[in-house]
Amino acid sequence: MEHLKAAMDRLKKLGCDYADARWVETKRENVILRNGKVEGVSRTVDSGVGVRVIADGAWGFAGVASAEEGDIVAAAEKALDIAKASATAKKEDVRLGEVEIYQDTYDTPVEKDPFDVPLDKKVQLLIRISEILHGNEKVVATEASTGGIHINKRFVSTEGADIRQHLVECGAGYEVTAKEGDEVQRRTFPNSFRGDWATRGWEHVEDMKLLENAERIRDEAVMLLTAEECPVGKRDIIIHGDQLALQVHESNGHPIELDRVLGTEISLAGGSFLQPELVGNFKYGSKIVNIYADSISPGGLGTFGYDDEGVKSRRTDVVKNGMFIGYLSSRECQALTGHPANGAMRADGWRNMPLIRMININLQPGDWELEDLIADSNGAIFLQTNKSWSIDDRRVNFKFGCELAWEIQGGRLAKPLKNPAYTGITPEFWSSCDAICNDKYWHIWGIPSCGKGEPMQSAHVAHGTSPARFRQIQVGGAA
């Protein structure tokens, strides 16, 4: 893809302040069974080049689905024209923070390339799962899926960066819907909304124990048909790691995106209550709450070598001993605020301009054994697996629904509860956290579909969490 450099040379000649170009080729394979039948096996190839330009102190971007030099140079010229149009409505020139410039390569470490696993093996695994899930007459629908992704990228810039990356992702999951009369309940495994994904190979799927858990998940869906409704009121709650991952995502991951904080997402996704003056001065949570962002955790779906403006992956502390101390940042935000770019600028393919996106946003594990925590929480509600999510445009007031809850009595999960939901105010909620389970229960949950931006971009992110307890949280049924 030497044509990227030709585009940079052309832009330098035409006169730009800065430019970069990314070639991205994405290959996907998805296998989906619905009700035990192969409804979707697909392979997709998507390839193109995105060119980002600063000219006359403003941004322009153009993308083209081509590998031809002429097309790429034409896209670069288009981006330059767009930047000049943008400059007609600017207040100040766009500036980029200084970062180290790299020429490097990065490859996701993989044991078993998901594209090397025969299609028949994937199909047969999903068929066996589906057979187990359908082993109860109250089951009315099932879906089981697996997929793999190869992403080849090359990034060059007018500053001399030249970075090649080969990323591999793999994931799987299933859901089972049970129905009796007017009551319908659904359970998913290992997590809702396409399961669990990682920057790993097929070994990630093999480690999930998909078959071993299918009977339990099916029986839980059926059990929920006759379970009591979750009671309404203030209760202590323990949140399983799968749900806590989404809690971290919505109430910490999004509000620490510095572009959002500075208002650039205000018209669509909203802003953030974590304003710059709060850095180092705001009690986000209790003293045991420690949250960090990284793009280096092995297997994390937000793990890579360099972001889409060439910044090397790293770890950044976000909440330390309950205090809010850091953001996800970009080169532009670095120049505006001084918060250093930390490898969080990512684009959905070649056709989009990079935005600040979550990487792996992880809640540091505590020291509790889960059994001890349950034993210590008589009367509490244990909540598991996200069903619905909603949070306000400043990321303060949230309400989450879960698939399953248990009332804890006598030191054990005693009574199943259906349609559980909980609601709260972000800093009050995290300040009520008084126990976090240890690293034995800690897992990085890969979420393959985080939306942000206009046009809408989907990012692949992850959250390391272990179960944690929160005191006196408002819980209730769905309504």
Place this chain on the structure above:
Amino acid sequence: MTRLVGEDIFFSLADDIIRKCDDAACEITFFHNAHGLTRLANSVIHQNVHTDETSVDIRVSRGDRIGVSSTNLITPAGMLDCLMNALEIMKASEPLEGFPGPAPKAQYKETDTFVESTAGWGPDERAKVAREAIARGKEDGLTLAGAVETTVAEIAVANSNGVRAYQPLTSFGCNFVAMDGQKDDPPSGYGALTGRDVEKADFAGTYDRACRKAVLGRNPVEIEPGQYDVVLEAKAFCELIEWFNYISLSGKSVQDGMSPLADRFGQKITGDLVTMIDDAYGSINAGLPFDLEGVPRQKLVLIDHGVAKAVAHSRFTAAKEGAESTGHGFGPGAMPSDALPLNIRMEPGEHSLDEMVKMLDGGIQVTRFHYVNGLLDTRKAVMTGMTRDGAWLVEGGEVKHAIKNLRFTDSMLEAWKRIEAVEKECHSCAAWWSAIGAYDIPAVLIRNFTFTGKTGKGS
């Protein structure tokens, strides 16, 4: 000016692929999308982008075995690779019982979805609108954010049964949020517009509405959650209908048992004033006359005066019920079960928005919602979300003052039984598939709408 690829080139490429399929049946969908978008925030343009690409989805089938592959490499080699992938998958896959194969050849009605002037717009025209919006905001000391976008698209569907369907489309959209200051949670107002002909767009009226709402939103007071009569403006009501569509109005959601319409066809599930129709031909912005399987789009009465009537089907979900596709399938690029109405119209009523506000006493007027979610209990269509960009307490029919944001949680089946008035005019509200279709939605007055929480920073 974006150049159209044109049906001749698409169908020539399709003919070539179909010839190479031997005895396998073949369905092909081309999608050409040229999209320009200018975003503004903090009263400057901060993002200005353009992409132009064509992709193709190929589904081959032999009996009930299928294989699907997609690519945006629209070259002879890229297309051939794509076909070979699909054929390889088909051979290795398991049968999909009930897969009906490609649609038969059909005739389509004509719909007018392409406007030359919109295709001619570029970054300079979009930037001009952005500058004018920013200038309007300055008059009231407001900060502007939002986006202005234009799309030129082409959809071509072909299959080995002789289906050849082609439609060029244009669309534009804009949204503006005007803010009174840039603090954490400033008073704000919202305006949005979507359509096919950019020359007919009232951009000035749209950003002016956002600015007026922001001014009216100054000095909001906090009120306690509870049950309030509400007037939901079209955008707010549309967000509920959009989620209702997603959880309810496809054959798949009914066959899964998750839809509130499942087992309830012919029954009254909500109020008399709720009539929803999917109509590609009679909507404000005309829609596609065919679906992505090449089936003619039917006008579909989904809910008739509160009675559950029908949902959208693909060929596969229809075949499961021994019925004909309604012409709402998503085609080879999606699963055979995937279908949705794309041009839903809520039938208008008899009142103006002002008249409905005058019917409130101790009620709330809502501009729009944020982050609605309808998965809490889909059988009851329980939804939750936050008000955003302007909500006002109305007493004695007069707007009293702005209020801080509230969270609602309510069953839409129940809440829509309490719709007492419907606006006499529908507004075109953008959907994520806005180049293809949009929602036509009026404002509604709902009695005893349930708010369950309020915003706040906490400790």
